[in-house]
Amino acid sequence: MDRIPILKLGSALLVTIQVDMHDRLATALQEDLTEKIVSARAKGVLIDISALEIVDSFIGRMLDHIAAISRMLDAETVVVGMRPAVAITLVELGLSLSGVKTALNVERGMDLIRRRLIETEAADGAGDE
Amino acid sequence: MIARPQSNLLAATLAEQGTTILSVWSDRLKKSGALASGRIREAELQTQCRTVLDLLTPAVKDGVDAAQPAFAPLRDFLADLSRSRAVQGFTPSETATFVFSLKQPLFEAVSGTKGADPTDVMRTTWDVTQLVDALGLQTIETFQKSREETIIRQQREIAELSTPVVKLWDGVLALPLIGTLDSQRTQVVMENLLESIVSESAEIAIIDITGVPTVDTLTAQHLLKTVSAARLMGADCIISGIRPQIAQTMVHLGVELNVVSKATLADAFALALKRVGRTVVAVKARELPAS
Amino acid sequence: MAPVTSDRMEVRSSDDVVRVRQQVRARALEVGLSLVDQTKIVTAASELARNMLDYGGGGVATIEVVSDGIRRGLRLVFDDQGPGIADIQLALKDGFTSGGGLGLGLGGAKRLCNEFSIDSKPGEGTRVTCARWK
Ligand SMILES: Nc1ncnc2c1ncn2[C@@H]1O[C@H](COP(=O)(O)OP(=O)(O)O)[C@@H](O)[C@H]1O
Ligand SMILES: [Mg+2]
Numbered sequence: 279m280d281r282i283p284i285l286k287l288g289s290a291l292l293v294t295i296q297v298d299m300h301d302r303l304a305t306a307l308q309e310d311l312t313e314k315i316v317s318a319r320a321k322g323v324l325i326d327i328s329a330l331e332i333v334d335s336f337i338g339r340m341l342d343h344i345a346a347i348s349r350m351l352d353a354e355t356v357v358v359g360m361r362p363a364v365a366i367t368l369v370e371l372g373l374s375l376s377g378v379k380t381a382l383n384v385e386r387g388m389d390l391i392r393r394r395l396i397e398t399e400a401a402d403g404a405g406d407e
Numbered sequence: 408m409i410a411r412p413q414s415n416l417l418a419a420t421l422a423e424q425g426t427t428i429l430s431v432w433s434d435r436l437k438k439s440g441a442l443a444s445g446r447i448r449e450a451e452l453q454t455q456c457r458t459v460l461d462l463l464t465p466a467v468k469d470g471v472d473a474a475q476p477a478f479a480p481l482r483d484f485l486a487d488l489s490r491s492r493a494v495q496g497f498t499p500s501e502t503a504t505f506v507f508s509l510k511q512p513l514f515e516a517v518s519g520t521k522g523a524d525p526t527d528v529m530r531t532t533w534d535v536t537q538l539v540d541a542l543g544l545q546t547i548e549t550f551q552k553s554r555e556e557t558i559i560r561q562q563r564e565i566a567e568l569s570t571p572v573v574k575l576w577d578g579v580l581a582l583p584l585i586g587t588l589d590s591q592r593t594q595v596v597m598e599n600l601l602e603s604i605v606s607e608s609a610e611i612a613i614i615d616i617t618g619v620p621t622v623d624t625l626t627a628q629h630l631l632k633t634v635s636a637a638r639l640m641g642a643d644c645i646i647s648g649i650r651p652q653i654a655q656t657m658v659h660l661g662v663e664l665n666v667v668s669k670a671t672l673a674d675a676f677a678l679a680l681k682r683v684g685r686t687v688v689a690v691k692a693r694e695l696p697a698s
Numbered sequence: 699m700a701p702v703t704s705d706r707m708e709v710r711s712s713d714d715v716v717r718v719r720q721q722v723r724a725r726a727l728e729v730g731l732s733l734v735d736q737t738k739i740v741t742a743a744s745e746l747a748r749n750m751l752d753y754g755g756g757g758v759a760t761i762e763v764v765s766d767g768i769r770r771g772l773r774l775v776f777d778d779q780g781p782g783i784a785d786i787q788l789a790l791k792d793g794f795t796s797g798g799g800l801g802l803g804l805g806g807a808k809r810l811c812n813e814f815s816i817d818s819k820p821g822e823g824t825r826v827t828c829a830r831w832k
Contacts, residue, residue: 360640367737373800
């Protein structure tokens with residue numbers, strides 16, 4: 279069975295969704311990501327959806343799930359590259375993806391995660407003193 | 408209409424008297440002032456008439472129902488003709504007259520056929536009336552439709568022209584809206600803004616509505632949907648210049664949440680710069696170039 | 699109003715939902731819908747085809763290019779012989795789900811189309827029809 283590859287990018291994981299998602303692929307991705315966040319001690323998960331021509335409530339729910347799982351494992355999820363037509367449609371559908379952060383592209387998404395890392399490290403450091 | 412292959416009076420008339428019909432028809436057109444506007448030259452009009460007759464002649468062999476496939480080439484030609492006339496600025500009646508003026512020459516030709524059975528002539532005259540009416544109506548309809556298409560296209564173009572997205576800084580866009588916002592215009596404008604966010608990789612977009620006197624509920628909703636869509640794409644919107652009345656509309660909608668707003672475009676720009684990590688500071692007196 | 703073209707597609711698996719989306723996209727392009735409108739109708743199709751699969755035990759999607767003489771459009775019909783929907787108003791409400799979904803499919807699809815109707819009898823099945831005009 280085909281799976282969606284997960285790349286390690288510094289302290290983050292990068293998932294690029296390029297295919298039309300179906301159930302098995304979505305389930306497999308959630309499982310793989312959960313394991314990889316722990317094994318790679320990732321602090322962030324970037325999901326690049328710039329290739330997706332639509333996002334329906336099924337994919338929306340998957341993104342929300344991934345974000346919720348990541349949060350529990352102390353990693354931040356950033357959805358990057360959503361196309362304008364997809365965003366307009368998603369708003370009309372009623373999906374706000376309030377649990378995820380968003381960024382224009384992978385680079386900006388990495389910036390977000392790095393910034394969060396610095397902030398949490400500073401806070402943790404302050405607590406230790 | 409029932410096809411009457413047994414009666415070929417019309418087909419025969421067209422085949423035998425085609426040349427006469429053509430010249431009577433184009434004379435009538437010229438007399439009715441078809442060339443007066445100067446939008447079409449005589450040669451072109453002549454060609455159009457000839458083409459209509461050339462397409463009509465084979466079509467009527469099996470009947471006079473203009474909806475039949477045999478009439479398809481003629482219908483297509485008339486559709487093209489009325490579309491191009493709509494663009495060239497002909498009036499609807501000029502275009503309709505072109506088709507309807509074919510009736511008289513056909514009547515004359517049919518009744519002038521030697522040795523024709525009077526009942527046959529009468530029936531054929533009726534057929535001609537029905538047929539030309541059908542073709543004429545179709546021509547008007549196409550004409551009307553192309554006019555409507557032109558209007559819709561122009562409305563869209565105006566909406567786009569009247570609201571340019573401007574780049575204020577690297578990563579900061581502004582959309583200064585001026586005039587009444589209806590929901591159609593808002594939609595076009597907002598789509599443009601979202602496209603520009605991608606092409607400029609803008610993190611922040613300022614929607615300035617200082618120049619907008621009022622917004623209706625639907626428009627306010629479009630504005631807010633745009634803010635949400637921009638967020639999904641990874642950009643933030645700031646709305647500036649909201650008038651008291653508009654603020655009320657928005658609150659009535661229950662949508663004061665989540666929208667960052669500033670009193671003026673300048674305030675919004677200052678906030679935007681801060682967000683992209685810049686500040687505006689006054690140059691100290693001694694750093695000013697000597698004048 | 700007779701359709702210009704009509705495609706009939708069985709929906710029995712999640713791969714079929716993907717195929718329905720692709721066919722709707724192709725027809726939407728053919729009709730000349732704008733990119734945003736294409737995206738809207740394809741998303742609606744995805745929601746309705748998936749409902750048919752999840753709740754209706756699978757069914758048939760019909761994709762029609764239609765014309766009212768002036769405008770062209772796309773009409774989609776989703777037919778299943780599943781348990782039906784007892785309370786259509788409730789099912790349409792945002793957030794209502796009987797299957798652990800987000801409950802946005804029916805209401806969302808309605809907002810994404812120009813025309814929308816649900817015809818359902820408990821025990822007999824469900825038919826959802828929607829259309830988007832150019
Ligand atoms: N084809 C169908 N057959 C039976 N019930 C349906 C069908 N489509 C939708 N429903 C019912 O309507 C509810 C709402 O559907 P929807 O808005 O798509 O949300 P979701 O799929 O997330 O549950 C479903 O949970 C289900 O109970
Ligand atoms: Mg659903």
